[in-house]
Amino acid sequence: MNAKIHVAIIDDGVNADFLNSHLLYDVEIAHGGAEDGRSLNHGTLCAAIVQTYFPDAMISSVKIMNDRKGNAVQLCAALDWCVKHGVQVANMSLGSIKYRDREMLREAVNDAARAGLIMVCAAQNGGFLLIRLLLLM
Template identity: 30%
Template sequence: MSEEPLRPAWSQSFTADAIQELPAYGPFAKITPEWAWKNSTGKGIRVAVVDSGVEFDHPALGDCVRGGVVVEYDSKAKDNYRIKPDDQPMDVSGHGTACAGIIHSIAPEAEIYSVRVLGRNMGGRAIQFAAGLDWAIENNIQVVNLSLSTSLEEFFGLFHDLADQAYFKNMNLVSAVNNMPEPSYPSLYSSVISVAAHDGQDPFTYYYNPNPPVEFGAPGIDVKVAWNKKQYLTCTGNSFAAPHIAGITALIRAKHPELTPFQIKSVLLACAANTRRENK
């Protein structure tokens, strides 16, 4: 190996040494977390968790799960997938329940919809994923948590189109970046809120990275999360960082329904722990 450490890992932008203090100017310096989300519960905001499913009756979720769909790969079907309603969703692994649990702990009155795209199918994973995102776009979802991505080049265009559609429909896509420092979609598109893990534990402390593509760092290391079969676990991964930002996004949207996706991102930047605000 060379003397230079293997370069990084999107999460390396959020180590204690790497975090930079950022100046805030003009009215942006006046935006505070108190203004942005204080007393908000995320009430009325529809959040989709596109993942391995969500265990609807997990105690960590209260009764926030309002339904969802299962997307299955089917090479004989039109567009190679089928969508089935899933009124009482289950989780095939625990990954989606963990994400939903984090969102619910931050935005307890947000409505969560399970979009199950991960599971036993061995082919067509990216197709299922794209179809799940498409379902969210067509069903008035406001915030989508995407703790998954694809590195397949041939899906660049399809996901880019979906991300644009979501953006123009006033939706926020919050996406965990890949655990490898390589392109992955849709997590690295500019319209998406991309998130990597930092090692803090406070759910409301997150950082902005002035050197994109990954823009936000949220807790994702040794995080205690809900898991399937009514369990809890301690896990590490960028997957668990994204739902923190999805939850905060739901809080902001509930309190400030007039804000557009790009304004939401500006508010998130203004309230990042490394932004130098007035009276901070």
């Protein structure tokens, strides 16, 4: 059986014109920004990578960032949206080092994990690596 997997790209949006397929959902939790529809932004690159390795995946875009900035409230809302819309894998090439967001993020991550959402997250680019799962904090 070749069931399709629903993958959400939680990032700065996905420009479907660059992909070989359409988006299942195109959601904006963070509105606005400087997207002109012609730029190859970070979320689109992430979607293209998913599409390259999993060409049968159904991809949804959940935009939570503008100008490379977002917040924990938007991320929590995105995870909740994923659970409510049957997303199986959430791709998040983003993160936070704000300690005050810890409890809110832990609760959202734990709720999403209990609902069966698989969350794939990137490591931080600045050389500082904190290996600590929110589930265990």
